[in-house]
Amino acid sequence: xxxxxxxxxxxxxGLACGISLAEKGKKCAxxxxxxxxxxxxxxxxxxxxxxDGSEVESPIQALSSLNKEHPYSLIGVDEVERISNEIPAFLxxxxxxxxxxxxxxxxxxxxxxxxxxxxxxxxEYITADDSFNGKKLLLLNVAGYLDMPVKxxxxxxxxxxxxxxxxxxxxxxxxxxxxxxxxxxxxxxxxTIETIGINRIADAINSxxxxxxxxxxxxxxxxxxxxxxxxxxxLVKPMVKTVATxxxxxxxxxxxxxxxxxxxxxxxxxxxxxxxxGGKIENGKLQWINTRNLEDEKLIAAxxxxxxxxxxxxxxxxAPNEIYEPIFGLDVNTKACRDEWYDERFFNPQPYMxxxxxxxxxxxxxxxxxxxxxxxxxxxxxxxxxxIKEASMGGVSLITGVHVAELISKR
Amino acid sequence: MxxxxxxxxxxxxxxxxxxxxxxxxCPVSSVNPxxxxxxxxxxxxxxxxxxxxxxxxxxxxxCLNCKRCEVACPSGVKIGDxxxxxxxxxxxxxxxxxxxMLANTDxxxxxxxxxxxxxxxxxxxxxxxxxxxxxxxIDHRRTFPKYSGIKFETWYKRNAAAAQGQYKNQVSYFHGCxxxxxxxxxxxxxxxxxxxxxxxxxxxxxxxxCGVALMSNGLTAQAAKxxxxxxxxxxxxxxxVLTTSSTCTFTMRDxxxxxxxxxxxxxxxxxxxxxxxxxxxxxxxxxxxxxxKDYKARIAYQTACHMEKMGWKIYSISMLKMIPGVELVExxxxxxxxxxxxGFKKENYETSQKIGAPLFKQIEDSGVDxxxxxxETCKWQIEMSTSKTVQNPISVLADAIDIEETIKLNK
Numbered sequence: 127x128x129x130x131x132x133x134x135x136x137x138x139x140g141l142a143c144g145i146s147l148a149e150k151g152k153k154c155a156x157x158x159x160x161x162x163x164x165x166x167x168x169x170x171x172x173x174x175x176x177x178d179g180s181e182v183e184s185p186i187q188a189l190s191s192l193n194k195e196h197p198y199s200l201i202g203v204d205e206v207e208r209i210s211n212e213i214p215a216f217l218x219x220x221x222x223x224x225x226x227x228x229x230x231x232x233x234x235x236x237x238x239x240x241x242x243x244x245x246x247x248x249x250e251y252i253t254a255d256d257s258f259n260g261k262k263l264l265l266l267n268v269a270g271y272l273d274m275p276v277k278x279x280x281x282x283x284x285x286x287x288x289x290x291x292x293x294x295x296x297x298x299x300x301x302x303x304x305x306x307x308x309x310x311x312x313x314x315x316x317x318t319i320e321t322i323g324i325n326r327i328a329d330a331i332n333s334x335x336x337x338x339x340x341x342x343x344x345x346x347x348x349x350x351x352x353x354x355x356x357x358x359x360x361l362v363k364p365m366v367k368t369v370a371t372x373x374x375x376x377x378x379x380x381x382x383x384x385x386x387x388x389x390x391x392x393x394x395x396x397x398x399x400x401x402x403x404g405g406k407i408e409n410g411k412l413q414w415i416n417t418r419n420l421e422d423e424k425l426i427a428a429x430x431x432x433x434x435x436x437x438x439x440x441x442x443x444x445a446p447n448e449i450y451e452p453i454f455g456l457d458v459n460t461k462a463c464r465d466e467w468y469d470e471r472f473f474n475p476q477p478y479m480x481x482x483x484x485x486x487x488x489x490x491x492x493x494x495x496x497x498x499x500x501x502x503x504x505x506x507x508x509x510x511x512x513x514i515k516e517a518s519m520g521g522v523s524l525i526t527g528v529h530v531a532e533l534i535s536k537r
Numbered sequence: 538m539x540x541x542x543x544x545x546x547x548x549x550x551x552x553x554x555x556x557x558x559x560x561x562x563c564p565v566s567s568v569n570p571x572x573x574x575x576x577x578x579x580x581x582x583x584x585x586x587x588x589x590x591x592x593x594x595x596x597x598x599x600c601l602n603c604k605r606c607e608v609a610c611p612s613g614v615k616i617g618d619x620x621x622x623x624x625x626x627x628x629x630x631x632x633x634x635x636x637x638m639l640a641n642t643d644x645x646x647x648x649x650x651x652x653x654x655x656x657x658x659x660x661x662x663x664x665x666x667x668x669x670x671x672x673x674x675i676d677h678r679r680t681f682p683k684y685s686g687i688k689f690e691t692w693y694k695r696n697a698a699a700a701q702g703q704y705k706n707q708v709s710y711f712h713g714c715x716x717x718x719x720x721x722x723x724x725x726x727x728x729x730x731x732x733x734x735x736x737x738x739x740x741x742x743x744x745x746x747c748g749v750a751l752m753s754n755g756l757t758a759q760a761a762k763x764x765x766x767x768x769x770x771x772x773x774x775x776x777x778v779l780t781t782s783s784t785c786t787f788t789m790r791d792x793x794x795x796x797x798x799x800x801x802x803x804x805x806x807x808x809x810x811x812x813x814x815x816x817x818x819x820x821x822x823x824x825x826x827x828x829x830k831d832y833k834a835r836i837a838y839q840t841a842c843h844m845e846k847m848g849w850k851i852y853s854i855s856m857l858k859m860i861p862g863v864e865l866v867e868x869x870x871x872x873x874x875x876x877x878x879x880g881f882k883k884e885n886y887e888t889s890q891k892i893g894a895p896l897f898k899q900i901e902d903s904g905v906d907x908x909x910x911x912x913e914t915c916k917w918q919i920e921m922s923t924s925k926t927v928q929n930p931i932s933v934l935a936d937a938i939d940i941e942e943t944i945k946l947n948k
Contacts, residue, residue, distance in 0.1 A: 127851075159613075161561070161562075161610075165556070303570045306572070306573055308577045311557065311560055314560070317567040317568070349561070373556065374557045374558060374560065399608030399846065399848055400848045419849065420848065421806060422806075438554075439611055440613075
């Protein structure tokens with residue numbers, strides 16, 4: 127099978143890259159081994175939240191102080207600014223609605239009520255900034271739903287000077303879900319609401335929400351599209367906002383679904399639940415790849431993009447004495463001695479979190495020090511940054527994804 | 538993958554990170570709160586069952602073995618296999634009469650075909666359905682597939698066998714119970730298409746039911762006997778073995794070694810869906826097809842669960858897209874709810890129809906002429922639950938192909 131580009135990995139960076147290429151008329155396939163990290167999405171895309179543990183106020187201004195191996199530094203400060211300016215419109219096209227900007231971080235509210243600096247937050251979420259000062263808040267849980275720690279969140283809001291009452295709603299169909307506590311999960315609730323109908327949910331909310339300015343709900347609306355929450359907003363008298371829950375994250379599942387559908391609507395192909403098992407590198411180029419499911423079928427493309435994620439998604443793997451890239455054995459910026467992988471103090475920055483695939487200035491991967499001319503890497507598989515500690519994961523994924531799509535289309 | 542070297546189970550269950558992604562895609566737990574869901578029923582429960590089989594939970598029989606949890610799992614855990622194996626190892630050993638009847642598709646098919654008009658008539662009668670419902674717990678709302686009266690094997694021997702030797706290329710065909718007893722036309726369509734492409738079609742020596750229904754109804758030993766006999770027949774044939782059912786294919790390729798411990802490593806690659814075989818012939822330039830100029834159809838493609846698991850929908854879809862007059866609508870991949878014999882059982886009927894509801898709506902909204910799918914039980918379910926008819930992609934091809942011209946092209 128022949129494509130212009132084959133992308134290995136169907137998470138945020140892979141889909142962003144695939145969409146950018148498909149929009150330019152390229153024939154793309156995405157090979158996706160299981161569902162991606164968007165299923166644990168916080169509700170916000172981070173650009174750059176911390177440098178050496180200190181909060182960043184303006185991510186754009188802070189870019190120039192990053193080390194030269196950082197993916198942002200490889201792209202260049204001006205390019206990161208340009209692409210990050212375009213990301214809100216890019217996401218909006220796929221149906222993902224967000225607020226925020228790159229000149230100044232705002233705060234998101236974490237599922238346990240803390241605040242963290244971030245770049246873009248989906249529209250439906252409450253943000254932990256001053257726009258709710260003086261408002262009367264009601265935190266309304268679904269009775270029996272355990273993945274939103276209500277007291278933590280109320281305490282978190284109080285620490286910001288907001289006062290917040292707590293209550294819950296109960297509907298017979300949702301009550302029935304409680305018969306199996308382990309399956310009273312966000313997405314199952316979202317699917318049950320589909321069958322109940324959003325009107326009855328709105329009625330239940332309205333019966334509790336009298337006299338409040340804002341009703342806060344767990345993010346359990348619309349696992350596969352925006353309609354459920356949009357309709358709810360029109361039916362409930364106070365302003366409605368949602369709060370991030372523990373996984374699975376309904377908004378993340380929705381973003382994954384919307385981006386996948388948009389990619390497919392542009393003619394993109396997705397191979398779900400499949401893994402790339404190998405390929406042939408010859409004359410400095412990747413010639414073809416094989417997947418587990420398609421067996422001896424060769425997927426042949428002019429360019430390939432590695433978007434396989436970090437340790438969690440198995441884009442990078444660890445064995446007792448090595449850290450490696452499991453598909454092609456690409457160069458990884460690891461340290462030879464195992465003792466150097468860790469810091470003994472658990473909460474200190476961990477060196478292994480900066481490990482990832484090495485790339486040249488054009489995001490092309492290397493094997494044994496030699497550039498593979500048509501195999502790029504994007505997103506969390508890249509080394510050179512502790513994307514969790516510095517709060518940059520969403521930004522690195524989106525911006526490297528779009529940047530590499532531009533590099534490929536200029537070829 | 539190197540990580541698997543460090544696993545002690547063949548299901549990879551140690552790799553479960555408790556991430557909950559599988560629970561997002563379980564069709565059963567989304568509509569039936571009594572089912573503990575793939576995470577709890579699979580790897581979580583397995584930890585306990587390994588200690589003491591008393592932890593086996595009867596509700597595991599609610600799993601319809603769609604394997605969508607495995608497709609979603611980012612860690613490669615064979616969740617569906619863990620659940621099926623637990624049912625086989627710890628489930629009740631005594632099998633109900635009803636389940637035995639539903640499971641023995643080839644025995645029941647042979648008997649029914651002897652008196653097909655009577656069986657078709659009586660199975661359609663309300664009083665008979667009520668008796669079956671009350672006595673056997675086969676739901677009275679379910680429409681039964683019709684028995685054809687003449688088996689495919691009989692038709693083949695009388696009308697096709699003698700002519701097959703004239704073709705320069707030869708394949709075998711595993712027709713399965715459905716083609717043999719209920720719908721010989723699909724087998725006839727395959728013979729027609731393959732002959733036009735210059736391939737003779739042979740039957741296997743004493744093909745048995747693939748055994749999927751035996752496995753899901755607790756008749757494991759009998760299923761293993763079928764598996765051994767089929768593998769012997771496939772080895773003896775020495776040719777590529779084509780199939781027209783995604784579930785038979787998946788069962789013989791993957792469930793035999795994973796669940797029945799029947800080794801098929803030497804011949805697994807020989808077993809392939811006819812759509813895949815044909816697509817690859819055309820793409821490799823080994824055969825050519827001429828299409829009828831007047832063939833026009835708007836078709837929705839339904840990805841059957843086991844097709845999703847095999848990752849081969851790209852072949853059926855690409856093959857259908859080769860037909861100039863076809864406009865293809867790819868439905869969102871989701872379970873239709875029938876799960877083989879699952880939806881026939883009275884206790885599962887409601888769950889089955891609730892699972893299928895979003896698919897039925899997509900189909901009704903799609904404005905297509907008919908639906909195409911590689912699974913016969915999806916066909917029963919969709920034809921019973923929507924206003925559309927359903928065809929196998931091979932039958933679509935048989936209708937769209939210009940036989941005379943195609944024969945000339947492949948002479």
